[in-house]
Amino acid sequence: MSKSYDYDLFVIGAGSGGVRAARLTAMGGKKVAVAEEYRVGGTCVIRGCVPKKFMVMASDITHQIEVAEGFGWTIEKASFDWPKFRDTKETxxxxxxxxxxxxxxxxxxxxIxxxxxxxxxxxxxxxxxxQTVxxxxxxxAVGGRPFVPTFPGSDLTITSEEAFHLPELPKRIVVVGGGYIAVEFAGIFAGLGVETTLVYRGPGILRGFxxxxxxxxxxxxxxxxxxVVLSAEHTAIEKTETGLLNRLSNGMExxxxxxxxxxxxxxYVKDLGLENAGVALNDKGAIKVDEYSQxxxxxxxxxxxxxxxxxxxxVAIREAVAFHETVYKNNPQTVDHTNIATAVFSQPPVGTVGLTEAEARKVCPGEVDIYVANFRPMKYAFYGAEHRMLMKLVVDATTQKVVGCHIVGDDAPEMIQLAGIAVKAGLTKQQWDETCAVHPTAAEELVLLKEKRVVEQLP
Incomplete structure (x- = not known):
């Protein structure tokens, strides 16, 4: 380290990415500090993935009770203690x-x-x-923060960050949004017995999926x-004697x-002083970086x-490792941001990797083959429940590579992790088909899909 600096590396933000970069660099013999304004762990650990997954697990018990009763169990009394769960989660x-x-x-x-x-x-x-250093x-590595549009009464709302710490469960809730956070929390509150309405301004939830x-x-x-209320957004929220009155653009109240x-x-770039250091933002308001995160x-x-x-x-962790390898180990690395498997912990959950059908039809040079299974898993067929599962493969007809895999249903996040390996490796539909099925499972449908979906051609 040059004697003119206090540290070799100073990390702003102690989330998953910042922590990984700081640790690797310090273990390599450099003098490192990390500053965190809230709690070490960042969004994922403190106010995101981890506490949310606990809430999903808690809320899914309602569904499991339904399944248990379908299989002959008698559940005489079941109640949920929100303060007990909330405090245990915080611990x-x-x-x-x-x-x-x-x-x-x-x-x-x-x-720091x-x-x-x-x-x-x-x-x-x-x-x-x-103090200055x-x-x-x-x-x-300061992450992001929730965005709430400004309109009359917008100050009466909460975001996911406050949802983790509610003093008590509401009897009724409106969740606004159509992305993964919105559908996940809608499922959480519904599963915990809250009367839940999901409002989204677009024509369909999970835009981009x-x-x-x-x-x-x-x-x-x-x-x-x-x-579910689609194609509607808030025009105002008013506080009443009995709750909050939501006025929507479609006339609903x-x-x-x-x-x-x-x-x-x-x-989360507001008042970070980026302009003082010559750090530019891109046209979306994010920090502009090159392929090496510089x-x-x-x-x-x-x-x-x-x-x-x-x-x-x-992804943040991989970017942090690539930063360390590039800057401190003379081993330039970039992160491939394509074909990253991801999950939505809705109820039922979603697992997806690769191209959607619409994307594939735009980027694949030739035809696109679509294979879809929409069925009742044996668990639900047993007692007559109507819950269904969706599995879909998107195949480049020219190369026969599976370029997209999409699953909605129980255990979809677990399945997509392994399916992601196959899509990332560029395996063909024939190679998927040559893989012997594991029976009886829902996942076996992924290697048993044979009938292509016929797409009617427009005149």
Whole structure:
């Protein structure tokens, strides 16, 4: 380290990406500090993936009771204690955050509790302390924050961040949005016995996902008791003596106890001092980076959601590893952001990897073959439930490579992790078909799909 700097590397943000980069660099013998204004662990551990998955697990018990009764069990009394669950969840999150802190310390990273802002390309100020430090290199990994549009009454809403800490469960809730966070929390609240309405301004939920996935999931979440209102958005929310009155653009009025907005997340760049260091934003308001995560300042990099590339925790971690390899090990690495498997923990859940049918028809040079199975899994057929499962393969007809795989139904996230390997490897439909089925499973349909879906040609 040059004697003119306090640190070799200063990391702003102790989420999954920032923590990984800090640890690797410190273990490589460099002097490293990381600043975090809230709690070490970031969005995923503190207010995202991890606590949300606990909530999904808790809320799915309602469905499992339904299944149990279908299989002959008698459940005489079942009740849910929200404060007990909430507090137990918080204890576990605190434990995980403590592990992150401990691992940073073991690696030799100095953890600074406070908000860091850039004063120039080598200088960082810890807000409210008067402390400034310098670093040869800086990594920005501050993630994103929920976005709520401004309209009359928008201040009466909550976001996913407040939903984790509600003092009590509401009897009624309106969840606004059509993305994965919205459909996940709609399923959570419905499963916990809350009267749930999902409002989305678009024509179909999960915009950007395969159209069949969107349509199938809509039908399934309605079977789970969620009321879905599409092509509508809020014009106002008014506080009444009995709750919150939601006025929608389609003329509907809904009264509820809580309104949760899940209308997207934006990079957390406000008042970060980027202009002081010559760090530019792209046209979407994210930090502009090249393929090696380097910003427009030659000594500053950025990884994770603040760059708005692929906003997933495992991607942020891979970007952090690539940063470390490139900058500190003379081993330039980039991250391939294509064919990344992902899951939506809706109820039922979604697993997807690769191209949607619409995308494939645009980018594949020739025809596209579509294979679809829509069926009742044996668990539900046994007792006459109507829950159905969707499996879909998108195949480039010219190369016969499976370029997309989409699943909606129980265990879809577990299946898509392995299906993602096959799609990433570029395996052909024949190779999928040559794989022997595991019976009896729902997953076996992935290697048994034989009939192509016929697409009618427009005149």
């Amino acid at each position: 576990e999150i605190a434990r995980l955050s403590g592990l992150y802190n401990a691992n940073l310390s073991k690696a030799g990273v100095e953890v 509790n406070g908000r860091a802002v850039l004063k120039d390309k080598h200088t960082v100020e810890i807000v409210g302390t008067g 310098t670093a040869e290199r800086i990594l920005i 395969d159209d069949d996935v969107s349509a199938h999931l809509t039908r399934e979440i309605e079977r789970h008791g969620i009321k 809904l009264e509820t106890d809580v309104v949760m907005f899940a209308t997207g997340r934006v990079p 910003t427009t300042a030659d000594n500053i990099w950025a990884v994770g959601d603040v760059t708005d590339r692929v906003n997933l925790t495992p």
